[in-house]
Amino acid sequence: xxxxxxMDRAMNGLQDIKIKATDVNVYYGDMHAIKDVSVEIEDxxxxxxxxxxxxxxxxxxxxxxxxxDTIDICRxxxxxxxxxxxxxxxxVDPVQLRAKVGMVFQKPNPFPKSIYxxxxxxxxIHGLARNKAELDEIVESSLRKAALWNxxxxxxxxxxxxxxxxxQQRLCIARAIATAxxxxxxxxxxxxxxxxxxxxxxxxxxxxxQSYSVVxxxxxMQQAARxxxxxxxxxxxxxxxxxxTDKIFxxxxxxxxxxxxxxxxx
Amino acid sequence: MTDATTTPMAGxxxxxxxxxxxxxxxxxxxxxxxxxxxxxxxxxxxxxxxxLALLWAIVQNGAPAFTQTFVNLNVELDEARLDKNxxxxxxxIKKVSTFGYNPLIKDALIxxxxxxxxxxxxxxxxxxxxxxVGAIVRDRVIANPDLIGQSVEFRFLASSRxxxxxxxxxxxEDLVRDKNLDAAHLDLIDLMVDxxxxxxxxxxxxxxxxxxxxxxxxxxxxxxxxxGSLFMMLVVLVLALPIGVAASIYxxxxxxxxxxxxxxxxxxxNLAAVPSIVFGILGLAVFIQFAHLPQSxxxxxxxxxxxxxxxxxxxxxxxxxKSVPPSIRDAALGVGASKMQxxxxxxxxxxxxxxxxxxxxxxxQALGETAPxxxxxxxxxxxxxxxxGVASGFLDPNSxxxxxxxxxxxxxxxxxxxxxxxxxxxxxxxxxxxxxxxIILRRRFERRW
Numbered sequence: 001x002x003x004x005x006x007m008d009r010a011m012n013g014l015q016d017i018k019i020k021a022t023d024v025n026v027y028y029g030d031m032h033a034i035k036d037v038s039v040e041i042e043d044x045x046x047x048x049x050x051x052x053x054x055x056x057x058x059x060x061x062x063x064x065x066x067x068x069d070t071i072d073i074c075r076x077x078x079x080x081x082x083x084x085x086x087x088x089x090x091x092v093d094p095v096q097l098r099a100k101v102g103m104v105f106q107k108p109n110p111f112p113k114s115i116y117x118x119x120x121x122x123x124x125i126h127g128l129a130r131n132k133a134e135l136d137e138i139v140e141s142s143l144r145k146a147a148l149w150n151x152x153x154x155x156x157x158x159x160x161x162x163x164x165x166x167x168q169q170r171l172c173i174a175r176a177i178a179t180a181x182x183x184x185x186x187x188x189x190x191x192x193x194x195x196x197x198x199x200x201x202x203x204x205x206x207x208x209x210q211s212y213s214v215v216x217x218x219x220x221m222q223q224a225a226r227x228x229x230x231x232x233x234x235x236x237x238x239x240x241x242x243x244x245t246d247k248i249f250x251x252x253x254x255x256x257x258x259x260x261x262x263x264x265x266x
Numbered sequence: 267m268t269d270a271t272t273t274p275m276a277g278x279x280x281x282x283x284x285x286x287x288x289x290x291x292x293x294x295x296x297x298x299x300x301x302x303x304x305x306x307x308x309x310x311x312x313x314x315x316x317x318l319a320l321l322w323a324i325v326q327n328g329a330p331a332f333t334q335t336f337v338n339l340n341v342e343l344d345e346a347r348l349d350k351n352x353x354x355x356x357x358x359i360k361k362v363s364t365f366g367y368n369p370l371i372k373d374a375l376i377x378x379x380x381x382x383x384x385x386x387x388x389x390x391x392x393x394x395x396x397x398x399v400g401a402i403v404r405d406r407v408i409a410n411p412d413l414i415g416q417s418v419e420f421r422f423l424a425s426s427r428x429x430x431x432x433x434x435x436x437x438x439e440d441l442v443r444d445k446n447l448d449a450a451h452l453d454l455i456d457l458m459v460d461x462x463x464x465x466x467x468x469x470x471x472x473x474x475x476x477x478x479x480x481x482x483x484x485x486x487x488x489x490x491x492x493x494g495s496l497f498m499m500l501v502v503l504v505l506a507l508p509i510g511v512a513a514s515i516y517x518x519x520x521x522x523x524x525x526x527x528x529x530x531x532x533x534x535x536n537l538a539a540v541p542s543i544v545f546g547i548l549g550l551a552v553f554i555q556f557a558h559l560p561q562s563x564x565x566x567x568x569x570x571x572x573x574x575x576x577x578x579x580x581x582x583x584x585x586x587x588k589s590v591p592p593s594i595r596d597a598a599l600g601v602g603a604s605k606m607q608x609x610x611x612x613x614x615x616x617x618x619x620x621x622x623x624x625x626x627x628x629x630x631q632a633l634g635e636t637a638p639x640x641x642x643x644x645x646x647x648x649x650x651x652x653x654x655g656v657a658s659g660f661l662d663p664n665s666x667x668x669x670x671x672x673x674x675x676x677x678x679x680x681x682x683x684x685x686x687x688x689x690x691x692x693x694x695x696x697x698x699x700x701x702x703x704x705i706i707l708r709r710r711f712e713r714r715w
Contacts, residue, residue, distance in 0.1 A: 067600065070595070070596075072522055072523050095602050095604045096602070099601070102601070103596075103600040105593060105596055105597065109591075109596065109597040110597070111594065111597060111598070111612060121598075121601060121603075121611070122601035125601075125602065125611075126602060175601060176600065176601065178601075179601055179602055
């Protein structure tokens, strides 16, 4: 096990692979939602998952931080490794995994608590701050990284649910990065936002690329083209094509990808 | 101006029907709608009418129980009768029984009515007083032997017939068949009311007092039954709230959905619909016959009512846990909170208003329950002593408010009928207070998304 880990590190050293999924299959009861998906996601890159509704891209995203564990009928088969470690190993505690792999959801879902408490909750439960001053610092830096500090610094005690939709989503991003994750999963983070808020969040995603490996599920092909360096196209539970974003949008190899990006299917 | 706007420029529109005239289908639809509205309004009015009628009946019948007729008398505490030796030895004084005091009271009555025109014989005068008066004087003398030899002012309960006469319940015609009192007594009462020695005042003893025997309804109060209900509710609250909430959190948040949990769920719903008398006989079999807990004790009543209240609390708690949006759970799990942290930091606070409301409604239901109490014997006749501490509050025989009301309604004397209605007023006030608390808690814990 230990040897394999080092071997993986050595092999992946050059490309800097953060997440490596091999032959992943997901079943909801009898429904086969994800079929033999293998993908390698690089560190410090934005990877976009695109595809029509129900193609399994969100399901696959939720496998990466084991959020699917909360669904009783969901079974995940296959091998997903983060930094060479099998995250479905029985020894892995999903709680620790989720501190390492942050997630931002489709609908902004701040806790009905103050802005400060929203951001401070993760560091608190993981014991990342030894005292109030450190916690304050984490909250401030997270809000700064999420480009919300200037708007929120004077109202840290007011409820997070009182912010506008775009601000709420940035608050959720701040909350996700406050636990110092290495990977950030985003499940259609802009689908509930207006174009201006979307632009702000996209700009933010581009900055987050400096420090995190970002995986984003999106319905908007324009968004995928704008923010990502790598794009994966899912269709009916299969990973059809995975390549550089430029290549997918200009020169797709698979006819299904071409039909989808040109608007003929999906 | 008006003409120009009301007359259409070109009469009918060229194509289709005019919008200004309703067609046959629209007219029918509108008629059906207004008929339905009328039915709904009628239903509401009928409901309001019955509610008002009920309230009116309760207040009308129950209000008299809150006042009581008293007779003010100066009693000469004759030393020759009460303390023959004259040494104020408490043991000697105690030897004089209640009957020894009755002649003193008769004398007091004779003196009080000396200048009144009355056809009542002297020996019959004390029938206007409650039979409790001898004991009242005796208790006062034993508590303070120095009173002997003095003339002391007492406020005595009038007998229930006299009380009923002043409240309009007893008439002279009724007394023809009555051995205790005759019309002459009532004439005397009229005179005494004019003179001021007989008066009707607010009756605290009804609210704080003990039950009394069949023949002296004027003495009966609901206080001790209130204590019984209070101790029972404490048992229910302490047991049903934590057990119910823990069970619901486990079932809702932790348990896997499988056949076993489905079975439990169905059974909890069924339990909520089981008639309360079934819980009563279960309590009798399990807590009294099997576990040998004391009969008629509030602890047994509380345990039985806990069984009955649990399904209500579980169902309402699960409903309020379900109503917390799943996105909150996702958010907490997403930042790496454990299942338990998610539930206790985020889900439970948001479900709190619903849980509290459900609990208080469950408690209110238990407070008004009578049938199971009858089966476990919680209709104790407590006429002499209050529970003298917390332990005896839980373990000594007692009654409960609804059971006491039921007992009073069964008794023959019409004065008890009035007290039953009065007890219902108090019970309803309790229930209204509890519902009010539920509303306040709900407001206080409610958060906006």
